Amino acid sequence: MTDGSPTAAAPASGGPDPGLQEVTGPSALGGGWRRSRDLLYLIAVNDFKKTYFDTVLGYVWSLFRPLILFAVLLFVFTQIFRIGDDVPHYPVMLLFNIVVFTFFQEATLAAVTSVVAQEGVVRKTQFPRLVIPLAVVLTALFNFGVNLVVVLVFLLASGVPVEWTWLFFPFIVAILTVITVAVSLLVSALFVRFRDVGIIWGVLATALFYATPVLYPIEVVPERFHEIVLINPLTPIFIELRHLVIDNSAPTALDAAGGWLGLLPAFLITVALCLIAAKVFSREAPRIAEEL
């Protein structure tokens, strides 16, 4: 208006509409809770349907990867390295851990490309960007739930006693889900600008698989390395899950860490990860559409 260029102000008379509201542009959240929830649900269901109904074998595929991995690793660690020999219920623990880790890995790896994959929608519609990576985690949770049924059958068949401590299982999974969401937000937002994130996260996720007590119980790790292994926020989760679900005589995370102080690094890293992820995602969200 200052440079005297024409403006298309409406001819004066009727004033502004009382409902006139500031338009603030795209964001990570916002636009109504119900809508976000419905969108989240729809995107997750559509993804789920895609894996289950678009392929001939459907559900089998989602179990296929963890099962193959399980079979190979079981052979390696019971016939070649014999780590599992002294571990009670080793095969069940291995399958259980692999299924849990698969949830984390599947969700975060799918999250990397998720925002870019929804390009068509992101470029043309306004909706809270957060629902995209969240939907990916939700889909992975569906899969996780279905796979757990198989694990349960296995658990009971191999004579693992049903314990009241199983009731804590959902709480531990909730913590794992929080970490999974944080990583998913981070990688999905960064991938829009830096495509290398896909490769980097692929390598990191594999490294984490070995650095976390998934294949081995914590007690086979030499004592002096415990501190290092426990920096990884996933470590206490897997230790605790084993204690609660598979074997009540196995050490708890607290035992392994030798007190609360030993768990502090993992806790701080988790908090930092969540804060950074939230910050990065809300910073990137408004610009996702234009940077695709």
Added chain:
Amino acid sequence: MITDPLVETQTRDLSANPVVISVEGLKKSFNIPLHRVESFKERTVHPLRKTEYRELKALDGIDFEVRKGEFFGIVGRNGSGKSTLLKILASIYRADAGSVKMAGRLAPFIELGVGFNHDLTAHDNVIMNGVMMGLSRQEAAARLDRVVEFAELDDFKELKLKNYSSGMLVRLAFSLMIQADADIMLIDEVLAVGDASFQQKCADVFNRMRDAGKTIVLVTHDMAAVESFCDRAMLIEGGHIVEAGEPRAVARAYLKLNFDAETPRESTLGFHEEGEIEDDFIPGVDIQARLIDSWLENEEGKRVTNVEIGDPLRLNVQIQALRDLNRPLFTFQINDAKHTQVTGFNQTLEVDGPGDVIREGERVTISGEVVNRLTPGRYLLTCWVNRNRESSERVIQGIKLFEFVVYGMKRTPGLVEAEADLDVKVSLEDD
């Protein structure tokens, strides 16, 4: 777009309606990297090189208001920032500065789409889109039938969109937008695609929306549509508003802008350079004249290369005689883009008798107005110089003068405009 350009829009007085879109001082720039650095590898190879950016001001201070029930047109050339503006209104891009206010529910239709996931069926996309627009899942499901029916895609609703043709996609998207039952619709270039029947359908819908008092912001390149649908319009160029108000004036400004920006040489029709000598002049004869300058003027005396339909051609030609020209005759000829001669006219010196001579080296200036009945299009003007016009010694030389464009909104068929003033009377057979 099938619209009758001769039907005038009945002007509506909407000035008592409240303002439902208000945009003030809106700015948006994009950083365009000079070297595209997208990967860490490039960063590792040139770790110290800072990515250099060029700032592209897509919108540079836009102010406008739209009242409830208005049909507001936005026109501008490609890259002028129209889609960027709509994306900011639709909360897809975030503005750098300025304020945007809006009242009511919004349905955007940006760059030919409403945001589809091509791996899903039309059915799933309709539901998803409904939820994105703020409907509940039940409401979204309830409108599925209406959407596919309007799009004439009943038989394809369980087909994945990746198997749709582009025409089907646009129909589905447009149909979704209409059935969203929003208060404000943002429509970007829907008229550019689709077959005649789809376009007619759009036109019907627009008229229906107008009557229903919907607020519509329409981006289009179709000036006939702007004139027939819009209550007001604005022209943006380089991120600025350059004209706003009456749709007719805006449409005219747009056409003018479009043709002014084109340099005739770039889009030459395969004619020679200006001033060049026609191939078919009679050989063995000295060249008799040389073009010094030639141009068209507008009313203010400024040189132009375009003329609005119906405006006289204000012609100026300066020629230098390269030998004595006795009783010369200057014949002008206008050819259209298909090289068809459309018309011609000629001129002698305005003296009779022995004075009717141009000496070698002398300059002649020919200027004046020519009534223009040309239909919109591109034309070439040539001048043919005739010596001793009545004698057998008819030596002719042709000179290309220039190309020019006639522009306008009317779509007259054929080469020239007819001026008709007819009466139509009905009478009984044996009156």
